[in-house]
Amino acid sequence: MALAPIDPRDPLGIDDLFDAEELAVRDTVRRFCAERVAPYVADWFERGEMPTVRELALELGRIGAFGMHLEGYGCAGASAVQYGLACLEFEACDSGLRSLVSVQGSLAMFAIHRFGSEEQKQEWLPRMAAGEAIGCFGLTEPDHGSDPASMRTHAKRDGTDWILDGRKMWITNGSVASVAVVWARTDEGVRGFVVPTDTPGLSTPDIHHKMSLRASVTSELVLDQVRLPAEAVLPGVVGMRGPLTCLGEARYGIVWGSLGAARTCLETALDYAATREQFGKPIAGFQLTQAKFADMAVELHKGLLLALHLGRRKDAGKLHPDQVSFGKLNNVREAIEICRTSRTILGANGISLEYPVMRHVTNLESVLTYEGTSEMHTLVIGKALTGLEAFR
Incomplete structure (x- = not known):
């Protein structure tokens, strides 16, 4: 039997290694990107903004993109390979789009899903999965990138409350987020905190003059005596793990x-x-x-x-x-x-x-x-x- 010519887009026939559901996820994301992002993203990049990010988040929620590899709470429960193919298609459109999805699902949502209390999960994960609430992840600091264990952001107890002070840098989704997962040093070790972004003392100024990831929201998180209740801490982990x-x-x-x-x-x-x-x-x-x-x-x-x-x-x-x-x-x-x-x-x-x-x-x-x-x-x-x- 004569073999068909090699497909220059898939010369090794790797598509044959994916099952029908995996290909369906890939094709759904590919269509979404072609219709809703690709025609506009060069203009967004040139202007240095993603002007429709909240509208886009709702649409991404409707196709099940946020936290798609997580189980329950409105998440799709997709496989790791399905999630990987989705990431490939999002970034084939623009890295800023994949960053929006990745920070939402693999950082902010994942932290709450893996380490949060049931109350935190119920409060935030269904809304984040639907794109109704955007999340960000506060770890990197101006002076501490590759060595996050040396972070200066700290939290101290004040009665049953926590008081957070510090500054986080290069935070994707920061100024459009409804919730931030912030990591801080405490007397017990590094702890994570679920911080609604309307909490007094928290500001999220955008970072401008970027020459990369221009079609993406990048911000600082500035925490100045941010008071949080005891239930804001992620109970499931202590330390850099x-x-x-x-x-x-x-x-x-x-x-x-x-x-x-x-x-x-x-x-x-x-x-x-x-x-x-x-x-x-x-x-x-x-x-x-x-x-x-x-x-x-x-x-x-x-x-x-x-x-x-x-x-x-x-x-x-x-x-x-x-x-x-x-x-x-x-x-x-x-x-x-x-x-x-x-x-x-x-x-x-x-x-x-x-x-x-x-x-x-x-x-x-x-x-x-x-x-x-x-x-x-x-x-x-x-x-x-x-x-x-x-x-x-």
Whole structure:
């Protein structure tokens, strides 16, 4: 039997490894992005805003995107692979869109779902799943990124209440959030707090002048004598295990999402090279251009196989946090290189917002850094291989 030609969009036939439900989730998110975000996102990026974020959140809630991998409380209960495919499609549209979904579901909602009281879960998770309430996650500080255990934000008891003081930085969704999960030092160790953003003493100024993730809300959280009742604390965890567990969830989404940005850039370059002529023929017909395409396709689809392997392990309850570092380090590193190489194929047109390539390049500069820099994930893997810690 003669084999059909290879599909340049899926040269390894990886789609055959997904079941019907997984493909249905992927296609639903792909349609949503094509209809509701893709026509506008370049303009949002150029303007440095996501003007319809609250409206968009409600629509994302209606398709079950928020906290989709969580069980109960209005969440979809999707598999890890289904969630990964959704992240890939969101980031194929824009990293800022995937960040909105990821911070909501894998950081803010996940923290409450995993470590919160039943009252906290009932109060917040159904509204967050529906997109009626947006959440943010306060861990990173101006002077403490890769070393969050050195955070200065602190909480002290005042009778049965807690008083929070400190400052968090680079907070996705901050100024549009209804609730913030804030991590602070206490006499007992690091604790998480569920903080309604209308609490007196909390302000959320936006961060401007960004050259990356421009179609995303990024803010500070400034806590000045924020008084919270005793029931605001997350009761299920004490210590850095709490925020680091949440970060592991977000990193898993990035393993998939970064490949979406890479896929969009590669497909854009393929389409461009087929019609752009130099020296009398399409540039796709030149050997150096084909070498670029071959290298990009190999790395993209190797990354997808890695993401799928980690997703299957996660669904089987066998995924180790160090294995997520393998995925985050490799896939983001290769994705940004694919986007940069795609830019070279588009030449000067590659820097224009008429094409999505430079937008993805600059967005991935942030993705390369957040939820653990490449250096941190390298050292996580190094420790796993040698048994020796080299962070200090």
